[in-house]
Amino acid sequence: xxxxxxxxxxxxxxxxxxxxxxxxxxxxxxxxxxxxxxxxxxxxxxxxxxxxxxxxxxxxxxxxxxxxxxxxxxxxxxxxxxxxxxxxxxxxxxxxxxxxxxxxxxxxxxxxxxxxxxxxxxxxxxxxxxxxxxxxxxxxxxxxxxxxxxxxxxxxxxxxxxxxxxxxxxxxxxxxxxxxxxx
Numbered sequence: 001x002x003x004x005x006x007x008x009x010x011x012x013x014x015x016x017x018x019x020x021x022x023x024x025x026x027x028x029x030x031x032x033x034x035x036x037x038x039x040x041x042x043x044x045x046x047x048x049x050x051x052x053x054x055x056x057x058x059x060x061x062x063x064x065x066x067x068x069x070x071x072x073x074x075x076x077x078x079x080x081x082x083x084x085x086x087x088x089x090x091x092x093x094x095x096x097x098x099x100x101x102x103x104x105x106x107x108x109x110x111x112x113x114x115x116x117x118x119x120x121x122x123x124x125x126x127x128x129x130x131x132x133x134x135x136x137x138x139x140x141x142x143x144x145x146x147x148x149x150x151x152x153x154x155x156x157x158x159x160x161x162x163x164x165x166x167x168x169x170x171x172x173x174x175x176x177x178x179x180x181x182x183x
Contacts, residue, residue, distance in 0.1 A: 068090070118144060126177045131156070
């Protein structure tokens with residue numbers, strides 16, 4: 001969003017997939033909130049690749065729900081291809097120690113998001129999220145689309161942060177959107 005605001009002439013379109021973006025909250029709470037076990041996992045498991053690996057094997061559902069922000073039951077009932085994609089995402093987190101500072105920074109930034117001048121974004125925009133994303137990006141994606149002139153919001157009832165069950169459809173939509181905007 002910052003790139004589109006600052007360098008509109010160099011940006012043809014904007015796609016925000018499960019965006020960490022501002023949304024007004026009653027009482028002024030953070031726009032995006034991590035799933036309940038995430039802070040504990042970040043404080044302990046991110047300090048050791050072995051602990052993170054062991055926890056991901058022993059508490060797979062907790063990891064899927066907390067780290068991947070996706071309901072574990074949804075993954076269990078997903079197609080074999082989707083289950084394999086989720087497993088690949090989990091594997092690509094390693095070595096987590098190399099990502100620790102970046103993940104901690106992201107958590108700090110996300111907990112203090114401020115509203116960008118969305119009305120000033122001049123490029124075609126598509127936002128996507130799922131209602132059951134455990135990071136709470138659905139309202140942020142919808143709010144962002146409502147405030148960027150001509151933006152389109154694509155929301156799914158389920159799919160979690162990884163768009164389980166909708167990955168192929170979502171990316172086909174993104175390709176169609178970008179292809180249409182590049183002409």
